[in-house]
Amino acid sequence: MRGNIVVGQSGGPTAVINSSVAGVYAAAKKLGVKKIYGMVHGIQGFLQDNLIDLGEYLDDETGIELLKRTPSAFLGSCRFKMPKIEGHEEVYEKVFEIMEKHDIECLFYAGGNDSMDTVKMLSDYAAAHNKPQRFMGVPKTIDNDLPVTDHCPGYGSAAKYIATSMKEIIRDNESFGVEKPTVCIVEIMGRHAGWLTAAAALSRGDDCTGPDAIYLPEVTFDMDKFMEKVKHLAATKSSVVIAVSEGIALADGRFVCELGNASDFVDAFGHKQLSGCAATLANKVAAETGLKTRAVEFSTLQRAATHLASLTDINEAFQVGHDAVVAAEEGKTGMMITLDRNGDDPYQCGTSAYDIHAIANVERPVPAEWITEDGCDVNEGYEKYARPLIMGELQPLFINGVPRHLVRK
Amino acid sequence: MRGNIVVGQSGGPTAVINSSVAGVYAAAKKLGVKKIYGMVHGIQGFLQDNLIDLGEYLDDETGIELLKRTPSAFLGSCRFKMPKIEGHEEVYEKVFEIMEKHDIECLFYAGGNDSMDTVKMLSDYAAAHNKPQRFMGVPKTIDNDLPVTDHCPGYGSAAKYIATSMKEIIRDNESFGVEKPTVCIVEIMGRHAGWLTAAAALSRGDDCTGPDAIYLPEVTFDMDKFMEKVKHLAATKSSVVIAVSEGIALADGRFVCELGNASDFVDAFGHKQLSGCAATLANKVAAETGLKTRAVEFSTLQRAATHLASLTDINEAFQVGHDAVVAAEEGKTGMMITLDRNGDDPYQCGTSAYDIHAIANVERPVPAEWITEDGCDVNEGYEKYARPLIMGELQPLFINGVPRHLVRK
The missing domain is CATH 3.40.50.460 (Phosphofructokinase domain)
Structure with a gap:
């Protein structure tokens, strides 16, 4: 990657959304990206040019390990939906202007349905206006209701x-x-x-x-x-x-x-x-x-409750962040990284990049075949699906009796 | 100790009340007590002769370690206040009858204010009627409102x-x-x-x-x-x-x-x-x-939330259970084990046995000098007191992604 990148967090936080930021950072670092920015309070903060240099926090391994153990959105989140393009071109132009100002080649956005809509709108605008910048979605939601992906980090x-x-x-x-x-x-x-x-x-x-x-x-x-x-x-x-x-x-x-x-x-x-x-x-x-x-x-x-996070979840949140950067490096844009289950026993899961248009604004319910006939329980189909996702623990760093977190200065 | 013993749990559970049962068991075992009974659902269950043999659960170290990691009252709890003696002698006689039936020499009761009242009433009755059985209180309450003791396990x-x-x-x-x-x-x-x-x-x-x-x-x-x-x-x-x-x-x-x-x-x-x-x-x-x-x-x-219990608390809960047995072995009765702080830096805490009459039914509030002048915060006096009590962790035994507990058959 020639230019810089920026990563943002959006919507309700999860216990592991910060692990996705860590994954984005780690992959970009490996690729030799010079500046890895974080947007403070998502796209809403980005529109006000509110950025931090993640290198100041994550340039040593302790920072990354603490970030994995930090709940909430380390960068700050927002609940901001991009307006429809027609009649609001100035909002979109503003995004590209700030990207150009900081030589940002690719934007990564971690979030749920609404946030994937932001990725879709921005990549659609770029395509329509021949902009070179790329936009990648990183899945995140405790609600687990994104389609296509087997499950969602968080x-x-x-x-x-x-x-x-x-x-x-x-x-x-x-x-x-x-x-x-x-x-x-x-x-x-x-x-x-x-x-x-x-x-x-x-x-x-x-x-x-x-x-x-x-x-x-x-x-x-x-x-x-x-x-x-x-x-x-x-x-x-x-x-x-x-x-x-x-x-x-x-x-x-x-x-x-x-x-x-x-x-x-x-x-x-x-x-x-x-x-x-x-x-x-x-x-x-x-x-x-x-x-x-x-x-x-x-x-x-x-x-x-990051103190009780699933290690499987932490690792997968890291992975989708990491693989979003890898996909962008390959030239992909307008896509979200999905988790693809390859096996249950032992559990195995890979990733791929999927067209954001099939994902944004679509909600996936619990399948009817996993709900018991009387409608007031779930069956072994659900358990087989969900049990692997809660396996493993990552011990918090306890200081003075409480978990230590990484915070913005 | 010549005879057997029984231990019960009463009132609202805590994350560590089971550690006190473990402490009672461990001390009695060391003293060669033959049968170590647990009362199911406190004195209320005891009055119905509802007992279990703790040896069946705790005779190996895995059982004790699992018990320490088990929330709630393993034995079952109750909210039963002993009636006043006059006019209800038959309730008291029933307790002694069941103790004699099982050759129980000493009864240990873990609980808060109300439960210490039970210990007081039973030891008073024993004294008034020349009964040889002994009764010891083991402090337990998340509320921390028992007097005399520096703080309460839980x-x-x-x-x-x-x-x-x-x-x-x-x-x-x-x-x-x-x-x-x-x-x-x-x-x-x-x-x-x-x-x-x-x-x-x-x-x-x-x-x-x-x-x-x-x-x-x-x-x-x-x-x-x-x-x-x-x-x-x-x-x-x-x-x-x-x-x-x-x-x-x-x-x-x-x-x-x-x-x-x-x-x-x-x-x-x-x-x-x-x-x-x-x-x-x-x-x-x-x-x-x-x-x-x-x-x-x-x-x-x-x-x-035993998954997040304080190791200091677990150890002290074990200690007060253990030392209640030691005190009973020395012939004490009608007393509660207190935690006596000997130092803050480093934190050190011993135990002693204290007359139950000074403890039962007395509530201790947060001292006024630890509350800030504006009345809406606590100061460093409180922190100095409380911080040592939350130090340390005991990792749960996670099986299939959730903590494993010890349960009665």
């Missing part, structure tokens, strides 16, 4: 966090129940796709039966059947733990999380009160059964 | 989880904020004492400034001052993260968590909706500032 670590925390919550809930069970409802991210919620099943093993039911947004939520199931479980077990996606919805399209706020409730300050679907369901179960209930939300922890 | 691990997760949440929140900050409110356990909430301060280091404010239940919560502070932070920072105890209350005594439910709100099913204080505050901030807010509750995770 998912394995979120799944490992969910499986581990779910198991610890089940253990905690089992401590009681000498007279009546406590019903614990755990809410997991993923409004449109149930990949994260399905990961609750990975808590299962010889020492844990896992959650008693798993409700994905791919299946219409039937409140009566849910209540029936909970009552049956409560009558036969000393501990009941249920995993629900934040995105479960009734047949009429209403989200369960909206039901808790259906009336015009205002709190003591006159504000509308919002609550999640776990709280809504826990309240309903408590009211109808008199049982003790508990609502747990993993919230941002599931995308930020 | 606290260090909860504090390590809180500090680590707080840091990961801060990192996540910092990823955004390119235009306006997101205000994230994190709710931490501890209704009466702020020890756990204070642990949010341990996220601080060279790479993290920690939460922007910490609100303990020891300080009266002033809603106007809180809103003023949040608005000031939001105007000057690109990320705002605030730690609040679930127990913060206004001058008139109302809990903040009650304010979100002050009106007679019922949800779509006709049920009263409850929400936590973080959600209440986040809603209020959103309504008054228009900023994006987020409420996070650590919930049971803070007492169940």
Whole structure:
């Protein structure tokens, strides 16, 4: 590569999105790229010429190792969608102007569906205007809902966090129940796709039966059947733990999380009160059964818990960053690196570059054949797919009792 | 020791309460105790003669190492308060009857304030009725609110989880904020004492400034001052993260968590909706500032996350269990083992046995001199106290990507 490069991060962070930056850096360094820039707060910061020189942070191996152990977007993220080209040519021209100013030959963008749209728009503009710059997508999303790629970097670590925390919550809930069970409802991210919620099943093993039911947004939520199931479980077990996606919805399209706020409730300050679907369901179960209930939300922890990241995920996040640079070096543009599974036992995964037009703005749900017939669990097909993705650990660097991170100056 | 012993667990579990059982077992084994029983679901199960033989699980070192890595109460817990003796003699006689049946010479009970009350009542009854059996308390509580002892096993691990997760949440929140900050409110356990909430301060280091404010239940919560502070932070920072105890209350005594439910709100099913204080505050901030807010509750995770336990805490939990047996062997009864700090740099801690009457039912708050003058943070006095308690890690045994636990058959 003759010129410089820039890498950016976009959308909700993951536990391993920084490993992709490390991979981009390592590959570019090997190719002798002079300046490896990072855009601060994604394309939004880039449009304001807000760049840092990654060499200042990563020029020694300690920096790269710390970056792999740092949650969130080290470079800063954004939720900025490129406007349509027609009528907004100046935004696009601005991107190319800044690229030319810094002699940036190739732009790498790590993100999910929306971020891949940015890559598509910029590479389309370059093609239409005969611009030489190249644009490559690096997949990242805990939601695991990008098409074409076998899975997305970020998912394995979120799944490992969910499986581990779910198991610890089940253990905690089992401590009681000498007279009546406590019903614990755990809410997991993923409004449109149930990949994260399905990961609750990975808590299962010889020492844990896992959650008693798993409700994905791919299946219409039937409140009566849910209540029936909970009552049956409560009558036969000393501990009941249920995993629900934040995105479960009734047949009429209403989200369960909206039901808790259906009336015009205002709190003591006159504000509308919002609550999640776990709280809504826990309240309903408590009211109808008199049982003790508990609502747990993993919230941002599931995308930020790098202390429990999957080593497989860290390595693959690094790999897709690395291979995006290799593909760009070969002259590719307007593509995203995909992970291609070559085997399950032992698990093996390679990469390739795929046309970004087939990827941007497409969401992939959990396949119906991996959901059990009664609609409230996943089967061994899912486990076979997901288990390899949570394997392995990378011990954090603990200083004064807490993990150390790499931060921008 | 001539006879057998029994150990029980009571109250809310911690990440390390099983290490105390391991400590009791190891010490009794060394003393040649023949049968080391565990009571299933505490004194409540004991009254139903529900015992297991711990030798079946712990007779090899793998069992003990797995037990140390197992969250929750391995034996099962209960929330059972012994009735007052007068008029309920039959309950007490039942305890002694079961002890005699199994030739149990000494009973060890791991728990917090309520559980120490059980030890007190039983040892008082034994003294009043010339019973030879002995009763020893083993301290355990994430709340860290037992008096006399420097700190409680269970606290260090909860504090390590809180500090680590707080840091990961801060990192996540910092990823955004390119235009306006997101205000994230994190709710931490501890209704009466702020020890756990204070642990949010341990996220601080060279790479993290920690939460922007910490609100303990020891300080009266002033809603106007809180809103003023949040608005000031939001105007000057690109990320705002605030730690609040679930127990913060206004001058008139109302809990903040009650304010979100002050009106007679019922949800779509006709049920009263409850929400936590973080959600209440986040809603209020959103309504008054228009900023994006987020409420996070650590919930049971803070007492169940053995995968992130403090090695110091694990070792001390083991030690207090071990030393309770040693004290009982010396003929002591009606006492709890305390942790006595002998030095800060390097940290050193011994144990002694202390009269249970001075401990049961007494709650110890965070000392006023460790709270900053403005009432919304803790100072270096707290850090000096707490930092040593979160030091060190014990790597879980990961099998199939998740930590393996020891479970009862």
